[in-house]
Amino acid sequence: MTRPLVITDCDEVLMHMVVPFAEWVDAEHGVLFRIEDASFAGALKRKECGTPLEAAEVWPLLDAFFRGEMARQYPIPGALEAMAAIAEQADIVVLTNVGPEHQQARIEQLALHDFHAPVIGSRGGKGEPVRRLIEQYQPSVALFIDDLAGHHHSVAQEAPDVWRLHLVGEPAIADKIAPAEHAHARIDDWAAAQDWILARLAENVPAPAPEPV
Structure with a gap:
């Protein structure tokens, strides 16, 4: 059976994942992670000007997080x-x-x-x-x-x-x-x-x- x-x-x-990821991109990349809708990419904004990251910029950040920062989870x-x-x-x-x-x-x-x-x-x-x-x-x-x-x-x-x-x-x-x-x-x-x-x-x-x- x-x-x-x-x-x-x-x-x-x-x-x-999102909380440790948010802490990391803030501290290391000057990016704020604020979920205001269902879009992950749209939640990532540059601290100095508040503009959203381009979609093509999001995966390299995620890849870097999973490559070196998973211990934060x-x-x-x-x-x-x-x-x-x-x-x-x-x-x-x-x-x-x-x-x-x-x-x-x-x-x-x-x-x-x-x-x-x-x-x-x-x-x-x-x-x-x-x-x-x-x-x-x-x-x-x-x-x-x-x-x-x-x-x-x-x-x-x-x-x-x-x-x-x-x-x-x-x-x-x-x-x-x-x-x-x-x-x-x-x-x-x-x-x-x-x-x-x-x-x-x-x-x-x-x-x-x-x-x-």
């Missing part, structure tokens, strides 16, 4: 404890959009907090990698956790039988992000999220098909 499978994002789900309250409880019932895979080049650093980062699970550093929509993981693990039931609505849409298209939990663990941005239309639930507190996840695993049934429009 195959075990359930939980596929989870990392940044703002397991680990704080710290766990979302309750996340790793919940993962330990969930691991008793399910296999866990971390699917993170830091890209293949930062995959090993992410493994090492999580290991420092005594969290050990397979990590996949992906790019783009997560639907296809989730589908491949389902094909690989053949789980009895599968569940996906992410803070970005676009990934829930992608998974809904590619692997509709997977339960989808929208979780934004960073309070600084949670109230600025609307619930993902293609998620089955929105829960930002890990104690409540753990209960919801374990209930889905115990039910052991696929996620319901979307209602016809």
